[in-house]
Amino acid sequence: MSDLHLVMHGLAVKKLASAKAVADLLALDEATVAGHLDALVRDKKALAARQAFMLTPDAQNELKASYATIYANLRSNEQFTAAYERFEIVNRDLKQLVTEWQTMEVAGESVPNDHSNPEWDARCIDKLGALHERCEGFLADFAGVVPRFGAYAKRLEAALDKVEAGEPAYFSAPKLDSYHTVWFEMHEDLLRLLGRTRDE
Amino acid sequence: MSDALTISLASGASAPRERIGNKAYSVARMAALGLRVPPAFVITTDACKAYFEAGEKLPGGLMAEVRARVGELEQRLDRTFARGPRPLLLSVRSGAPISMPGMMDTVLNLGIDDGVEAALAAESGAPGFARDTHRRFLEMFARIVLRATLPDLPADQGPGRWREIVEKAAGRPCPSDPWESLELAIAAVFASFHSRRARKYREHNGIAHDMGTAVTVQAMVFGNLDERSGTGVLFSRNPLTGDPAPYGEYLPRAQGEDVVSGTRDPLPLETLRTQLPEVHAELLEAASKLEHQERDIQDIEFTVQKGVLYLLQTRIAKRSPRAAARHAVAFASAGLIEQSEALARVTSDQVRTLLRPRLAESAAEGATAIAKGEPAGPGVGQGIIVTDSDEAERRHAAGEAVVLARATTSPEDIHGMLAADAVVTETGGATSHAAVVSRALARPCVVGCGACVEALAGRTVTVDGDRGVIYEGRLPLHHPEEDDDADLRLLREWAEPLAPLRVLRAGEDPAAEAGAFTVPDEAIEDERPALVARLAGHERVRGAVIETHAGIAAAFEAGVKTVIVRRRLPAILSSIEAKRASGS
Numbered sequence: 001m002s003d004l005h006l007v008m009h010g011l012a013v014k015k016l017a018s019a020k021a022v023a024d025l026l027a028l029d030e031a032t033v034a035g036h037l038d039a040l041v042r043d044k045k046a047l048a049a050r051q052a053f054m055l056t057p058d059a060q061n062e063l064k065a066s067y068a069t070i071y072a073n074l075r076s077n078e079q080f081t082a083a084y085e086r087f088e089i090v091n092r093d094l095k096q097l098v099t100e101w102q103t104m105e106v107a108g109e110s111v112p113n114d115h116s117n118p119e120w121d122a123r124c125i126d127k128l129g130a131l132h133e134r135c136e137g138f139l140a141d142f143a144g145v146v147p148r149f150g151a152y153a154k155r156l157e158a159a160l161d162k163v164e165a166g167e168p169a170y171f172s173a174p175k176l177d178s179y180h181t182v183w184f185e186m187h188e189d190l191l192r193l194l195g196r197t198r199d200e
Numbered sequence: 201m202s203d204a205l206t207i208s209l210a211s212g213a214s215a216p217r218e219r220i221g222n223k224a225y226s227v228a229r230m231a232a233l234g235l236r237v238p239p240a241f242v243i244t245t246d247a248c249k250a251y252f253e254a255g256e257k258l259p260g261g262l263m264a265e266v267r268a269r270v271g272e273l274e275q276r277l278d279r280t281f282a283r284g285p286r287p288l289l290l291s292v293r294s295g296a297p298i299s300m301p302g303m304m305d306t307v308l309n310l311g312i313d314d315g316v317e318a319a320l321a322a323e324s325g326a327p328g329f330a331r332d333t334h335r336r337f338l339e340m341f342a343r344i345v346l347r348a349t350l351p352d353l354p355a356d357q358g359p360g361r362w363r364e365i366v367e368k369a370a371g372r373p374c375p376s377d378p379w380e381s382l383e384l385a386i387a388a389v390f391a392s393f394h395s396r397r398a399r400k401y402r403e404h405n406g407i408a409h410d411m412g413t414a415v416t417v418q419a420m421v422f423g424n425l426d427e428r429s430g431t432g433v434l435f436s437r438n439p440l441t442g443d444p445a446p447y448g449e450y451l452p453r454a455q456g457e458d459v460v461s462g463t464r465d466p467l468p469l470e471t472l473r474t475q476l477p478e479v480h481a482e483l484l485e486a487a488s489k490l491e492h493q494e495r496d497i498q499d500i501e502f503t504v505q506k507g508v509l510y511l512l513q514t515r516i517a518k519r520s521p522r523a524a525a526r527h528a529v530a531f532a533s534a535g536l537i538e539q540s541e542a543l544a545r546v547t548s549d550q551v552r553t554l555l556r557p558r559l560a561e562s563a564a565e566g567a568t569a570i571a572k573g574e575p576a577g578p579g580v581g582q583g584i585i586v587t588d589s590d591e592a593e594r595r596h597a598a599g600e601a602v603v604l605a606r607a608t609t610s611p612e613d614i615h616g617m618l619a620a621d622a623v624v625t626e627t628g629g630a631t632s633h634a635a636v637v638s639r640a641l642a643r644p645c646v647v648g649c650g651a652c653v654e655a656l657a658g659r660t661v662t663v664d665g666d667r668g669v670i671y672e673g674r675l676p677l678h679h680p681e682e683d684d685d686a687d688l689r690l691l692r693e694w695a696e697p698l699a700p701l702r703v704l705r706a707g708e709d710p711a712a713e714a715g716a717f718t719v720p721d722e723a724i725e726d727e728r729p730a731l732v733a734r735l736a737g738h739e740r741v742r743g744a745v746i747e748t749h750a751g752i753a754a755a756f757e758a759g760v761k762t763v764i765v766r767r768r769l770p771a772i773l774s775s776i777e778a779k780r781a782s783g784s
């Protein structure tokens with residue numbers, strides 16, 4: 001597939017993003033990505049506003065229709081799909097863990113975690129680290145087949161490092177490159193590549 | 201056993217935390233208070249050091265000592281390790297002197313195999329329980345000790361098949377000899393001390409790498425052996441309301457997992473008083489002792505085995521914001537803690553939550569519920585339903601209150617969710633993207649309402665994120681006031697002298713307010729440095745951003761002298777927190 005197609009894909013995963021964010025996601029050079037984004041805007045395939053880009057609905061449809069052909073080999077690659085199955089197992093645990101991080105159960109009722117109980121937070125952070133270790137195998141398998149997935153492994157580890165070093169916002173804050181944000185993007189990326197749908 | 205690598209925790213024998221680790225220390229403390237804990241011993245941090253000095257080999261003689269200690273547990277409980285007719289099973293847990301991430305999780309029910317399963321089934325009269333215990337042990341052991349990525353073992357199959365699945369996933373079998381399992385579990389605890397995460401944590405926090413971890417080995421007790429057995433949790437006072445009456449749940453003839461998995465609903469603690477009054481009395485006395493000793497609300501797990509109470513664990517209880525405020529005032533008023541400690545136990549955000557508007561009493565009666573779903577973000581929000589995130593942002597910017605309704609949300613909706621007073625989705629549960637992001641942004645949220653977006657569009661609604669209901673129209677709201685709340689009034693009285701800046705209530709002192717700088721609303725989007733720069737040079741400030749913790753923290757950093765706010769206590773607490781965080 002072409003870099004241009006890849007940039008469209010990266011933008012679709014990000015939905016609304018700067019050239020740098022798309023470049024980080026795809027592990028591509030920022031200037032190259034910016035050039036492709038400008039070309040997409042010229043071809044009316046993307047809109048630009050406030051330094052951020054977004055695919056037009058037509059371009060999104062075009063992109064969606066193209067996946068089956070472009071990723072036909074990947075979809076029958078056993079190493080990749082088996083890694084995806086392991087991802088799915090951990091994905092359920094991650095969603096549960098993020099919920100525990102945000103919502104504590106107190107005497108049977110769920111109350112927002114206001115981070116007033118250090119033991120609870122430490123336990124969630126510990127679980128996140130343990131969960132990340134369980135990811136290392138399939139992350140390596142993803143990157144073994146599609147090398148740019150190595151960028152997700154790096155970004156996830158960077159988020160985990162920040163959480164463990166005392167910046168808990170990197171657990172799930174939606175506006176940061178938090179663990180949950182990166183995970184969600186990786187999930188979206190995988191769903192598109194493999195032609196699957198999200199199971200909420 | 202002189203120079204022993206193991207220490208019995210029988211009678212609260214005191215040993216320093218450095219040698220026995222946190223968990224054993226806590227068990228020993230309970231025992232020292234005269235409280236009954238399941239018999240246990242600890243393998244000391246010295247054994248851990250020896251393990252690493254020998255190149256990751258258990259020190260010679262350790263397993264012989266362990267066998268003798270297990271023998272003591274057998275004698276005390278009149279049971280035999282990993283053998284019927286009255287089998288003894290063990291839990292194995294890590295415990296460094298300082299708790300840190302990356303250490304091995306607890307392995308429960310070690311010692312079970314086909315024969316023990318049969319014995320346990322006969323003793324408890326519950327073959328399903330015995331089978332389930334076996335399955336859970338294999339799952340835990342495979343994941344934690346053998347470090348396998350294992351799918352949940354299918355409950356409808358048996359141990360033979362389970363062991364095959366484990367062997368395939370782990371690349372090696374779960375040992376058939378229970379002593380070998382115990383040895384592997386102990387070595388796994390030691391090895392976890394040098395896990396990447398534990399090392400990283402110690403480096404971040406300047407903790408020595410040679411401290412080592414201890415291993416606590418404890419007898420499992422069973423709450424499902426007969427009618428005089430059961431399991432439960434007790435809070436030394438109510439963690440939701442903060443009321444001083446102990447609050448708990450009890451499940452007769454059950455094991456802890458039944459409570460956790462939610463397969464059976466626990467009963468109120470009153471059940472225990474009716475069924476086993478002496479046990480109930482002993483439990484309440486224990487709770488009171490522990491609360492006095494720890495000077496905080498305790499969350500106590502217990503099991504009753506054949507009429508005998510065992511305390512499994514006590515920890516500082518998680519609590520609602522209401523309970524945080526009430527217990528802090530009660531403990532300080534009783535002289536158990538200092539006022540400054542009481543203040544440190546109530547955060548500004550908890551007080552903001554307490555002062556958040558909620559549905560007025562009986563407002564929901566007679567109101568029309570137009571959609572229902574799963575509550576996913578607490579609080580109440582009102583506004584006109586818009587179905588597009590760009591539109592939500594536009595209309596919010598024009599001063600309209602909006603509620604965002606979407607089939608599902610994705611990262612492209614975050615700006616719309618920020619603009620909205622509440623969020624509603626058609627599909628998804630409490631762990632969906634909409635739920636996760638709404639909670640992070642503190643937006644009331646109801647998810648999984650079914651196809652409703654089209655029907656809701658354009659209507660004005662009230663979203664009750666606590667109950668998962670969307671009502672037609674704007675229902676009357678109640679806006680709590682700190683003056684009406686005795687706990688908050690006291691906290692404010694104690695906090696005020698400690699505030700590093702003056703906190704005025706809007707409308708209180710017109711002279712002081714005249715000429716104050718009103719921070720424009722858009723400042724709410726500022727990053728910290730931009731906000732500090734905006735506030736610098738002003739003596740007195742007011743505005744929407746000043747009502748937030750970020751605003752007060754920036755005001756403190758910018759050297760502002762006076763803030764003018766609608767609610768004083770949250771601002772006072774925020775200023776104290778900001779000062780504490782700055783290290784001054």
